[in-house]
Amino acid sequence: LRKGFPEVIFCQGKTVEQVAQIFYRLCQASEVNVMGTRATEVMYEAVKQLVPEAAYDSTARIIMRRRAQTYLHGLICVCSAGTADLPVAEEAALTCELMGNRVERVYDVGVAGLHRLLDRIAILRRANVIIVVAGMEGALPSVVGGLLDKPIIAVPTSVGYGAGFHGLAALLAMLNSCAAGVTVVNIDNGFGAAYAAGLINKLAGDQH
Amino acid sequence: LRKGFPEVIFCQGKTVEQVAQIFYRLCQASEVNVMGTRATEVMYEAVKQLVPEAAYDSTARIIMRRRAQTYLHGLICVCSAGTADLPVAEEAALTCELMGNRVERVYDVGVAGLHRLLDRIAILRRANVIIVVAGMEGALPSVVGGLLDKPIIAVPTSVGYGAGFHGLAALLAMLNSCAAGVTVVNIDNGFGAAYAAGLINKLAGDQH
Amino acid sequence: LRKGFPEVIFCQGKTVEQVAQIFYRLCQASEVNVMGTRATEVMYEAVKQLVPEAAYDSTARIIMRRRAQTYLHGLICVCSAGTADLPVAEEAALTCELMGNRVERVYDVGVAGLHRLLDRIAILRRANVIIVVAGMEGALPSVVGGLLDKPIIAVPTSVGYGAGFHGLAALLAMLNSCAAGVTVVNIDNGFGAAYAAGLINKLAGDQH
Amino acid sequence: LRKGFPEVIFCQGKTVEQVAQIFYRLCQASEVNVMGTRATEVMYEAVKQLVPEAAYDSTARIIMRRRAQTYLHGLICVCSAGTADLPVAEEAALTCELMGNRVERVYDVGVAGLHRLLDRIAILRRANVIIVVAGMEGALPSVVGGLLDKPIIAVPTSVGYGAGFHGLAALLAMLNSCAAGVTVVNIDNGFGAAYAAGLINKLAGDQH
Amino acid sequence: LRKGFPEVIFCQGKTVEQVAQIFYRLCQASEVNVMGTRATEVMYEAVKQLVPEAAYDSTARIIMRRRAQTYLHGLICVCSAGTADLPVAEEAALTCELMGNRVERVYDVGVAGLHRLLDRIAILRRANVIIVVAGMEGALPSVVGGLLDKPIIAVPTSVGYGAGFHGLAALLAMLNSCAAGVTVVNIDNGFGAAYAAGLINKLAGDQH
Amino acid sequence: LRKGFPEVIFCQGKTVEQVAQIFYRLCQASEVNVMGTRATEVMYEAVKQLVPEAAYDSTARIIMRRRAQTYLHGLICVCSAGTADLPVAEEAALTCELMGNRVERVYDVGVAGLHRLLDRIAILRRANVIIVVAGMEGALPSVVGGLLDKPIIAVPTSVGYGAGFHGLAALLAMLNSCAAGVTVVNIDNGFGAAYAAGLINKLAGDQH
Amino acid sequence: LRKGFPEVIFCQGKTVEQVAQIFYRLCQASEVNVMGTRATEVMYEAVKQLVPEAAYDSTARIIMRRRAQTYLHGLICVCSAGTADLPVAEEAALTCELMGNRVERVYDVGVAGLHRLLDRIAILRRANVIIVVAGMEGALPSVVGGLLDKPIIAVPTSVGYGAGFHGLAALLAMLNSCAAGVTVVNIDNGFGAAYAAGLINKLAGDQH
Amino acid sequence: LRKGFPEVIFCQGKTVEQVAQIFYRLCQASEVNVMGTRATEVMYEAVKQLVPEAAYDSTARIIMRRRAQTYLHGLICVCSAGTADLPVAEEAALTCELMGNRVERVYDVGVAGLHRLLDRIAILRRANVIIVVAGMEGALPSVVGGLLDKPIIAVPTSVGYGAGFHGLAALLAMLNSCAAGVTVVNIDNGFGAAYAAGLINKLAGDQH
Ligand SMILES: Nc1ncnc2c1ncn2[C@@H]1O[C@H](COP(=O)(O)O)[C@@H](O)[C@H]1O
Ligand SMILES: Nc1ncnc2c1ncn2[C@@H]1O[C@H](COP(=O)(O)O)[C@@H](O)[C@H]1O
Ligand SMILES: Nc1ncnc2c1ncn2[C@@H]1O[C@H](COP(=O)(O)O)[C@@H](O)[C@H]1O
Ligand SMILES: Nc1ncnc2c1ncn2[C@@H]1O[C@H](COP(=O)(O)O)[C@@H](O)[C@H]1O
Ligand SMILES: [Mg+2]
Ligand SMILES: [Mg+2]
Ligand SMILES: [Mg+2]
Ligand SMILES: [Mg+2]
Ligand SMILES: [Mg+2]
Ligand SMILES: [Mg+2]
Ligand SMILES: [Mg+2]
Ligand SMILES: [Mg+2]
Secondary structure, three states: OOOOOOEEEEOOOOOHHHHHHHHHHHHHHOOOOEEEEOOOHHHHHHHHHHOOOOEEEOOOOEEEEOOOOOOOOOEEEEEEOOHHHHHHHHHHHHHHHHOOOEEEEEEOOOHHHHHHHHHOHHHHHHOOEEEEEEOOOOOHHHHHHHHOOOOEEEEEOOOOOHHHHHHHHHHHHHHOOOOOOEEEOOOOOHHHHHHHHHHHHHHHOOOO | OOOOOOEEEEOOOOOHHHHHHHHHHHHHHOOOOEEEEOOOHHHHHHHHHHOOOOEEEOOOOEEEEOOOOOOOOOEEEEEEOOHHHHHHHHHHHHHHHHOOOEEEEEOOOOHHHHHHHHHOHHHHHHOOEEEEEEOOOOOHHHHHHHHOOOOEEEEEOOOOOHHHHHHHHHHHHHHOOOOOOEEEOOOOOHHHHHHHHHHHHHHHOOOO | OOOOOOEEEEOOOOOHHHHHHHHHHHHHHOOOOEEEEOOOHHHHHHHHHHOOOOEEEOOOOEEEEOOOOOOOOOEEEEEEOOHHHHHHHHHHHHHHHHOOOEEEEEOOOOHHHHHHHHOOHHHHHHOOEEEEEEOOOOOHHHHHHHHOOOOEEEEEOOOOOHHHHHHHHHHHHHHOOOOOOEEEOOOOOHHHHHHHHHHHHHHHOOOO | OOOOOOEEEEOOOOOHHHHHHHHHHHHHHOOOOEEEEOOOHHHHHHHHHHOOOOEEEOOOOEEEEOOOOOOOOOEEEEEEOOHHHHHHHHHHHHHHHHOOOEEEEEOOOOHHHHHHHHOOHHHHHHOOEEEEEEOOOOOHHHHHHHHOOOOEEEEEOOOOOHHHHHHHHHHHHHHOOOOOOEEEOOOOOHHHHHHHHHHHHHHHOOOO | OOOOOOEEEEOOOOOHHHHHHHHHHHHHHOOOOEEEEOOOHHHHHHHHHHOOOOEEEOOOOEEEEOOOOOOOOOEEEEEEOOHHHHHHHHHHHHHHHHOOOEEEEEOOOOHHHHHHHHHOHHHHHHOOEEEEEEOOOOOHHHHHHHHOOOOEEEEEOOOOOHHHHHHHHHHHHHHOOOOOOEEEOOOOOHHHHHHHHHHHHHHHOOOO | OOOOOOEEEEOOOOOHHHHHHHHHHHHHHOOOOEEEEOOOHHHHHHHHHHOOOOEEEOOOOEEEEOOOOOOOOOEEEEEEOOHHHHHHHHHHHHHHHHOOOEEEEEEOOOHHHHHHHHHOHHHHHHOOEEEEEEOOOOOHHHHHHHHOOOOEEEEEOOOOOHHHHHHHHHHHHHHOOOOOOEEEOOOOOHHHHHHHHHHHHHHHOOOO | OOOOOOEEEEOOOOOHHHHHHHHHHHHHHOOOOEEEEOOOHHHHHHHHHHOOOOEEEOOOOEEEEOOOOOOOOOEEEEEEOOHHHHHHHHHHHHHHHHOOOEEEEEOOOOHHHHHHHHHOHHHHHHOOEEEEEEOOOOOHHHHHHHHOOOOEEEEEOOOOOHHHHHHHHHHHHHHOOOOOOEEEOOOOOHHHHHHHHHHHHHHHOOOO | OOOOOOEEEEOOOOOHHHHHHHHHHHHHHOOOOEEEEOOOHHHHHHHHHHOOOOEEEOOOOEEEEOOOOOOOOOEEEEEEOOHHHHHHHHHHHHHHHHOOOEEEEEEOOOHHHHHHHHHOHHHHHHOOEEEEEEOOOOOHHHHHHHHOOOOEEEEEOOOOOHHHHHHHHHHHHHHOOOOOOEEEOOOOOHHHHHHHHHHHHHHHOOOO
């Protein structure tokens, strides 16, 4: 169905053996990129036994078998504010790349220091889609959405404490965003945001 | 900023006088479409005094002053399952049209009667973006998302009762959707879904 | 009271010693099947000291002492979508069997890949009752319920993350199911679903 | 699909005109029972214009066009504790009857006066399925389930106040029921409980 | 105790007669300002019978009997984004004034149009305390807090819909604000914010 | 103030050193009973170094230094249904005893097996107050309250899983109890229930 | 069972006719006090037709037919802080009286003005039980409980706004009370608090 | 921007290496105080390698590099009730000191023992701002706020159990406080409270 797209395994909740077997099987079956999200180091070790060319990104928690691929011309930006949001931001960014998108990372841009965000506005304007990842700065997608007229995909993260309620505060803030053009995915779902962004970027084609 | 886009007023929470004055002012100021969402019949009467050419769609609850406009080639589909979801679905569909998008309505397609949905698959495949509106059938975006490889924008509605908790059940179901490509907006936010869909359809340009 | 039914211990929250003692006592007291749900490997080791014929299913987390039993003619199907839902699905399936029901497992059938579900429709139609186990695919019971006119017992699982809220999203989705014929048990309660399904299958008797 | 079953309209959220038109259309199309749940008096008046033989039960809030029907031999009991729970209990009981089930009402049996429940135990034992409707007495299904080895379908109602949270307290109590054999439907969903009970009673056939 | 402060009545939940009597009694007892918050037009009419010099602000919903007063030199700013937030913003602003503070209103400054906020930065910088009132723009206090090094008192409002959950989303967003210096009061509590701001402004004395 | 009452330390959240020091100090300061609730084995070891006569009840998780005491004539009953509720039930029972009350334990009486409860009715009737401890059987206080005309203190426990929500389901069920005479304490608060029961039993004096 | 106690009808959720009929029937059947809680003026008019001697307290919302009764010697105090809490406080106080208890009302004693509470300490000390009713002052039972060594029954009310969440904030505050001796009933349940207080006062007998 | 203020790192969610590097960099870059909140012992060890003069407060969980500083004349009081609240109270107190404020700790003052609080009233009156830290005693800020006419910053803590819901009960209690002058920060956010208090104390200048 999804021609040219990577094969994906959601590793969380599966045993190490299940992950390794499924990963191996998918690699045998086709020549597209194969990736496993929410993967642990231990899962990677097991995969590597069966698929020696597999690599692991420990921040994004992704196991991957990459194949030569052509990239779309369109650009996706991934923004985030806090250091602790990086795993989710990187899950998004790396997934975008494995789907054949060019990605620009715009990190460490928080609402409390607006100038850092405004300094990066030029690169944001060049993107077809912007993914905004934030836990304690649930305000970020609103601000980004107010500056740009492009689709924004907001990813709340479970980073924070207390009344952050494991990402609920950020999720609600993003859903109530007044800035039109913002849509939202599940808490910590960097993969899902990337997948939707990739579909949009593909629609945008080569014209930008 | 948003060239060619309609001017929009969110009428809910404003007094009748405020709505009429702002609507009038926006009509004077430019020649784009002007629209007011969440508007009551009474607000419309007041607007009509000042802007005689204004029209009102009582299902979508939108007041509008339309101007001749050119339409994008790309198509947006709006799906819904239940009769009670129509106001939100129409808010989405009419907003899309006022933004210059061609819209196909695919209504009365529920999960409990899958064949009705499958019968409409051809038209769904022709769309660049699909907006799925559902209250008691929170499952619908997952099913649509599983059938298509296009961006899906899911709109939970407050329709339902009991453990629907005014749209919360549908919202959570949509956020947990396993089908990649689904993003979500606020409960009953047909406008926001349309706005994001319009941005995507514009990106897609004339190439489809 | 419950003639022919197994004796059941809910092991979670009991100490290893308590589990072993109660299991032993029940085995001494009668010749029906004896089973302990939510049992750990360690509990099993302790039980085995006292009841050497006891067996353990580590996926279903059930300790059991089985006796020769006669099976009802009627069939119960257990459906699930995700690999991580297997422990709950197996708790349901094995409990059904220990109660004397014939069981068919219909696993790996998700909403995002409808055809896999439709491919199994014949076996589902042969069942008197269908148990549907799902965490991230809360939509599954609605879809199954829409295809069949049999009682469906839906089991939400705590599998998932973020706005899944440990099974709450799936629970609410299932309660709001528009497809008539769906009833729901507690999150992760594979045992309870099986028990209710067993009572229904017994009512259905031998006539199917 | 559902041979012999009534055609059903969920009237809540539809306009009076929509209800009347749909009801009329269904009556023209077949000779089965036709029923509309959550219907107001005003809706009934509109239906009566088009379908003079239609009747209305104002407690159950059901509009119906009944046809001569044959009844199953098996019995369904509907239990409830409080006077304020009657609308939901009657929605359940009348739906059962319109589906061709014999129904026994066991009302005014609360947990605070156990003897009234125990006095009715004989009739409860004769049923194939028991529907238990309760708002402030969320404990009732547990008690009934402990006395009987039949499938129990629990319906929480929104009756109560304060920490009843519009049925949430009863819903949670019922889901946590330790008495095996209890399954649950949405708050106030008397129809859904009846539909599931009817499917079970049909399975049970004539053998009881 | 609170010398020079107005006497205050919280009118909501009191009968019209109770409000009028208490207001009258307080006016008789002293020569400070007397104010009643959350007051209806009808309450005002009753008060006016007994205290002819009383005035009413229908946006702020405050009844007041003002006395000549001296003003503190320090300034309090009240910011808000949406028209529907005005009643709460005005409750805050008018309370500040009745406590003897000079107030500057900085309205219609939203996150989606940052430049409007940045245009007003000079006046914000002159304030000792800034009250930020927002319902759908829960991000506003974070942004304001990031621009200034003054105490910010954030007031979430119940304005919005759906996943705004009557002010909960804004409340949580404000509590999670990363910008240090932000503290929060109850949803819609313009009075409480003003009272705290007044205490701070009084501490700041005449030195600014 | 509380003459004759034990001195109490809430150990949870304190360091081992803090517990030992406070316990020692209280023992030095008076000759009443001294007790520490929510205490770990490790805390007990540290206390024992300083207060050799201290004892530890590992089910109730209470460290105590007991003194000869006189007992009130009145009786307190502590009921519970499940084995996993024992720690809370024993926290209640032992606290009652350390306060000088005679206590009768009525354990393993669940709603699903009413007869076991009815078998113990005579002893329950002799009590001045009944403490009912339950997690998955939130219905138990309603049933006990319906059988007796004595004050009932209900203690929800965090035992259970899924929609038990760590005691919330039991808490809500108990608060909504229709049986008059039931009051409720915090989840798992066996101590608080005992303290209130002790105050009541003391009021009842010797006359029963 | 409950000798000498009034007969009680919970009128909320019953029709006017049901209330009148039940009230009449209970008056015919015995010579004890008869009372209906949560009754409207309209219900009272209907009752009066059938039971001319019935009276109505519009603050407590109680219909009653009183009979000469003897009073217990022991005293119950009912405390409350806010004017808006009076209906619940009076429901409690009047219920206590109809059960034969002497009652002292200690109203308008809030945490923000501690001295008013301390001024009434003598009367509070004379009571056997204290009922504390509070909505926005959820702290009150803790403070009262800290001053006295008597059983305290706390009644949260739905008075307040915003993050009061219709009584939830007060309920949680009361459940977490550190002052031992406090137990809690449902939000707004003045009747339930009175009933429990009455049972305790009866236990206390004439000895105080 | 914030002249004279310490540089701050929020260590939670960062890796040990990230913390050490950022701390080192900030120390190199300026001569102000540098502090890291929510820091573990292990993080401190890593920091010490790079910044030998760094110190660690294990109760407050703060790593700091202190520089000679001048103190403001104004006083900040930090109140708390329970031993388990000390880490948050100390996070607040030490942050205040590192910002150049004089701090008085008023610990072990609970609502259940009012006299201990009243004994300390003189020192509380001398403060410009009072920070009140409480988990199970959510009532404390109300009581303190009622005694003083100074800004109160309330910090709910996650200390407690059951219906404390990890600080939610305290948070809601504090937001509903009737005592004017109380504002609230996130659960466990001692740092944020201190920062806001510091801004206020700075405004108050030297005049007190
Ligand atoms: N991080 C993620 N979050 C949510 N869904 C995911 C994630 N990673 C993969 N998926 C989905 O999981 C599917 C594969 O899951 P599975 O069938 O369990 O191997 C993919 O096709 C994606 O749709
Ligand atoms: N996984 C489960 N979830 C909920 N209830 C269960 C489960 N397993 C067993 N039970 C119930 O727990 C009862 C035994 O509880 P116990 O006597 O505490 O071991 C059984 O009769 C079942 O009704
Ligand atoms: N305000 C109230 N809140 C809760 N329960 C009440 C209230 N008033 C009466 N009740 C209870 O309701 C029972 C009567 O219920 P009913 O038979 O439905 O009228 C009484 O015996 C009380 O236990
Ligand atoms: N305990 C804390 N809770 C919330 N925010 C904090 C805390 N400690 C520091 N911060 C904020 O976090 C900022 C630093 O964040 P970061 O750059 O991620 O280290 C500081 O400027 C503070 O505004
Ligand atoms: Mg935008
Ligand atoms: Mg798709
Ligand atoms: Mg079906
Ligand atoms: Mg049963
Ligand atoms: Mg700031
Ligand atoms: Mg009773
Ligand atoms: Mg006390
Ligand atoms: Mg104060």
